[in-house]
Amino acid sequence: MKLASLKAGGRDGTLLVVSRDLARAVAVPEIAGTLQHALDNWDDCAPRLAECADALNAGLVEDPLDFTAVLDEAAVHAPLPRAYPWVDGSAYVTHVELARRARGAEMPASFWTEPLMYQGGSDSFIGPRDPIVAVDESHGIDFEAELAVIVDDVPMGIAPEQAGTHIKLLMLANDVSLRGLIPAELAKGFGFLHGKPSTAFSPVAVTLDELGAAWDGAKVHLPLLTYLNDAQYGCPDSGQDMTFDFTQLIAHAAATRRLCAGTIVGSGTVANCDPSVGASCLLETRMRETLADGQPSTPFLRFGDRVRIEMVDRAGASIFGAMENTVVALAAA
């Protein structure tokens, strides 16, 4: 099934069950008013939501919402408009290695065996068609196309082998980054705060069965498509070169504490070793330029630039809907 949140009914929105083809949707107040409520009570809610999805897919729901229209009106929020925790790994170590190489820094060998992961701000996510509001172009505004899972309650100290059953939903993310602020911030040693502002998510979050054979239990084997101002920017396969899969990322996040239902765990920027597939962020392009030419030539995002991120199945149908976010100045927002 596919789930979304309409911008209505409060800060957490109103849960919608969305048809597989993303054309129709229906609110389900009798099952769960919000996605967080459904996640808080997943064992009870999930089967009833699935029944509703089956009926919707079969055309048996009367007067459904036109989901395409509400999405185009920017009336759809992130599936979880706000979440308790949002932790984001760097599962594609090839990307991390490239970053280090471009700035002439050594990468510790442990990066291949233990995930990098940061705790992100989770109180004000960006909807799939909402602007990316930024203070200043000079901050080096960048996108990062990623996959992210939503888990139910995960016990402290779980092993990767047990973590997979806790993955309930999957979605796309744009982990907006302010590259100009990151070096000084990381040098302070306490991780990201200014450099990683609000993150955007895809229109719908989907259960794993919606992926079919593309989901192998821990990774998604499909290209992640990123477009910048309508030109395709990258199409790396998210199942390839993923050093840490989602079960390992969840176990890492839960090493010293339990995770509560609704925790979002991100993959980090999807990146392949093969440069011909393009990139999921501007930084990667700039790093390759630096290695080739001694300096980057691709600029960071400007106000007015639009980033589109999507994933389609083998038949070409959009799985999560497209996220399209335009960069807007705070002064103009």
Added chain:
Amino acid sequence: MKLASLKAGGRDGTLLVVSRDLARAVAVPEIAGTLQHALDNWDDCAPRLAECADALNAGLVEDPLDFTAVLDEAAVHAPLPRAYPWVDGSAYVTHVELARRARGAEMPASFWTEPLMYQGGSDSFIGPRDPIVAVDESHGIDFEAELAVIVDDVPMGIAPEQAGTHIKLLMLANDVSLRGLIPAELAKGFGFLHGKPSTAFSPVAVTLDELGAAWDGAKVHLPLLTYLNDAQYGCPDSGQDMTFDFTQLIAHAAATRRLCAGTIVGSGTVANCDPSVGASCLLETRMRETLADGQPSTPFLRFGDRVRIEMVDRAGASIFGAMENTVVALAAA
């Protein structure tokens, strides 16, 4: 007024209005079922909650709950059992400087002008009488006694001068830290994840008027009392040596993104330059020992150790109630 959350009615608990003397409490479902709901709708809810608090303080509420009893039964959760964001500053720079000095590291001069702040896990807080569950004593389990404010919606890019009006509630925190895991984690550059597990909070969160003259608009001028296994461990004044006050910490957190209602902003470990007032964490004592003797002699917490944190007013009355948390092994939890 003073507000708490009873462990009942769901994951966010049930909002209680608590009497000033912490003896009585009453649920207020007709105003707000949860503290997050009250914060989401503060302008509407706060005056009605204050009216209820007045009636409770005047002894006009029939059949109130015995708050002392429910607290002693560990039936009280953190005021916000889970929160959207929890960001914690290091406002007491003298503490940071000591840490650096003890390990022979330089402290950048910018640490005196720009706060250190990290994004903490906010999905599974520890109640005021609940155990601190830890995987292994060898992780170097430590407490950090702090103050924390809860804000309403804060716009992106706010100035410190405008930030004070967004502070709605104040509480105490124990930012549990795993010292043994922190050096390697910080060396990875992405901040804390394993080293800062769940945080504990005081029984009640209070509005600023409950502090009287001790609240100067940005700081609390009272000692923060920490006890380890019933022996007083520290009593530094939280208004003294606070390099960055709460308005500056909020502005720092909101520099590149808005903060949503219910965001918790912590002060970092309260520390004074004067060593005679003791410390708010074991690390500080160990750092002073290292500087004096070349090595620390105070051990970190062991399973069974109990940490009590409290703040009393000039008349000796507890403002937030006492938080008492015992360290317990995950295997025994």
